[in-house]
Amino acid sequence: MNGYNAVPQNGEVRDYVRNGLDAQATVKLSQCWELMSRFRTDRKIWFSLHTALELCRIERPQRSTLPNSSFYVTVRKGKQRSTFTDVSFHIWDQPFKVHTFPNGVSCLHPIDVWVQFAQYLNVDELIVLLEAISRRCRYPIDAFTNRLPAFCRIVGRKRCEAALGIAQSSDSVQETRARLALLRFGLSAPTILHVIVDPVNNARYTVDMAYPQGKVAIEYDGDHHRRFRAQYVRDQQKRRRLRQMGWIVIEVFADDLLTETVQRDFAQQVADALKTPLPGRPQLAYRALTDPKLAIHARKGEYARATRARGNARRR
Template structure:
């Protein structure tokens, strides 16, 4: 990225043992960030290229402490490296080269220091825009949510919180790039940033099948505990609550006990609390069943069709159906060729 401005960052600070239970995600990302920085330094020392290497894709996300999206096309390679010309793509083990669109030639890069080694990666918004080419619309939205969540932490590389205003300005000024339409379509889905990428996927599953946008992080008063507590998502001013429960909740015993105590108290005062797990979010049947449970609690019937502002979510299903159709046609053609 010749001529680009540079943003400096430091190695992440050690974990504070006094962190609250809900910080388990931040701790995990900080550990991944530290390990990735070390791995990139080793990767650079083994490089023979004369030009500076800039990491992008999943590698850049991990360096910046950002959750990675679901992307089967890229997940099997550890290092994602930027290139602008074919001669910058030497064959290196476990390395995938991603082309920098012309629209981002002058965008800033993030610089980390690992001892005497300088590690460079693309800015998170550039990384997002590049990865969106390989992502579904749902994962493009979920990754933007994850970037904004990381940008709200003081550990974010440039020290400046990312806002939706920054995102809109980035898209307005970037010019044309392959996934511009998909990135623009993601922006209206970001209201209040969720607590995790799986929580964001839970929200999108509700929208996909026709439910309205819930209140995110609504604060509900629990009389029996004399506390006002946040809930992941809620409808009807907190009468129907949806919470995502990942494995880390159960591994952190303090978090697990608090979650259970909170949910029992909410149910005792008349709230319906629906808990979503990974299977409810990662499969089409699970997403439909989850949305149907929420609809039943609200006393409405799902038609399986997103409301008008969220219609872009059906594009993923259409693309999946198109891929399945093409696979069937190829199998049929091969069978006829052997007959």
Template sequence: MRHQAWRTQQDAMARCRKFAEASGANHVFALGTALQLLGVNADAMACADGGVDVDFCQRRRSRHFPAGMRCHLWNQLRYQGCVTTVAGLRCTTPEATFAQLAQVLRFEPLVTLADGLMRRDRLLKRTTPERLRSFVTTRRYLTCRSTCLRALNLAEPDTDSSMETRLRLEMLRRGFPKPVVNFEVDDPVEGTKYLDIAYPQYRVAVEYNGQHHLRQYLADSVRLNRLAAGNWLVFAAWGEMFNDDMALDMFFNNVLEGLRGAGMTDELTPMGLWECSDGRRKPHKSVDRF
């Protein structure tokens, strides 16, 4: 993921420098272009057409803009804390980019974006929950403030991939209690390991396996066997399941049976993510590392 983020950032830098030279101005790059300059992998906002997005705080009528440059008027640029610099190129900060994208993204991709800005990998982490929430709550005249806050109610710091986020949100949509992400466990052989999605009080976890896991399937199987020996029940999820409703239903039914067998008595009440985000669902209390 680090290499992919680096390539995304390098490609964006080259493209933005080209547009800056063509327009003869030091623009503030925004939206999907800002994400790419920040090295954030966000497929939904990729500039597939090779263009760029720039922000202004007031209308510019006379300036010439090169073809492919999409100009946006955003009043927040007049305030401090909205602009940062990446390799000499100005762009909106991670917090400002999140707030502006709330105007154009659907709710679930917005939650996924928040997760993507707060990765566990220190080289991919761009912000924190506190900084995002502070930006959203303290800005005057911010559009979509309530949407941002509700997205942050569902977002989790220290995740590893957008597919893990998708899996967690699907569990919430189906009524599962809010899980702990990247729960730390002690592996007797490899030391500290992390479970993608866990219910520590029941010792039940869900691991997402991407394509790279096919190459390390044997090593993962050995690790899961050690967890099983420590009374952990771990369910493996694969990306292909999201293209098969029957397989997805069967998987979550298995997880539910595992939780029931471990003593969970909560009744599942399916609801939309917007309903889940209103703050009524409380996270489980923190549990010490096993």
């Protein structure tokens, strides 16, 4: 263990995830070029939403109200749409920026894709997507904040503003989801990528998340971690040594983040380790994670409730 440095930079696991996204982008770029050849040459179209994310090597959101399709295309006017099978057209007359690949395929700029997704994602998934774009494209969060005012009368602006108030740099989408699960049920924000120094040999161990005052470390353990024996051994050695140093190390898996029920169980486990009650609702700074007024179609729900209330009043 002497001299061991467990800082997770440019390692096998990160390369594995990146290579998967790169391969996906290469295939999608070829498919988009082939699809473009079927459009009229005078028709301006831009790939967007899920397709733009794939082209830009960014993880797609897990939960979205966007209907499934093989391709998503944005146009500025309805007459620019076509009737191709499995192509979802979206009219969006906003001042979006465009990125063009060497083969001529164009898609919306990643930050503008995030804004476009606001009408299809709840606050938590908007945060996950923002952090994924920031991580992949190396954009600071301020770049999203500064870009948002360029768009007028967009659906989901309040969700974007709420997401910007909670988002921060993270190392993976699942680590973001794990952090949000803790915030959702009332725990304070953990320290991200916390470095712990071994007092015996000055080795430095980096953990995904930590509550340093309570000596509680949280590590996300994805299936891909076990694909690489060396990485797996390093992880286990690190966690064993941290426990010897008096730290509680909690491992979180994908199954711990699938539903609200298991997320609460995970948050309870962390609260127990910290010897603190689990409030069950977010602290004020993170209340947007559960605010029903920020839910997708919240306005439609309010309108329907108001209509029913007026109808009931007339019948009385």
